[in-house]
Amino acid sequence: IQHQFAENLSRLKKEHGLKNHQIAELLNVQTRTVAYYMSGETKPDIEKLIRLATYFHLSIDELVGYVQEDKVWNDLSLKQWLLSLNLRSEEEIAKIKILVDTVETLYPN
Incomplete structure (x- = not known):
């Protein structure tokens, strides 16, 4: 999953015309940390994943x-x-998907 995250972040960065420093500002991390995320050397914590997911919808x-x-x-x-x-x-x-995901979590098969 970490490798896939790195690929997805790189793709999203390109699709949205973002620079590493812009993502770093969003996540409140250093620019090199974003480079580490995209190379798969490290992964963000859950708070940063939430910020990224929210930003990219x-x-x-x-x-x-x-x-x-x-x-x-x-x-x-x-x-x-x-x-x-x-x-x-x-x-x-996205709101409907969150609602459905919540219901599935509360009432798993």
């Missing part, structure tokens, strides 16, 4: 490259219902 799982079978999102009737909501923004979609 991703879940922490997506940020670190963790993929698991998502039973709720694969439910066709639920997916159709969610599409019928006409969610317009990534923020609205």
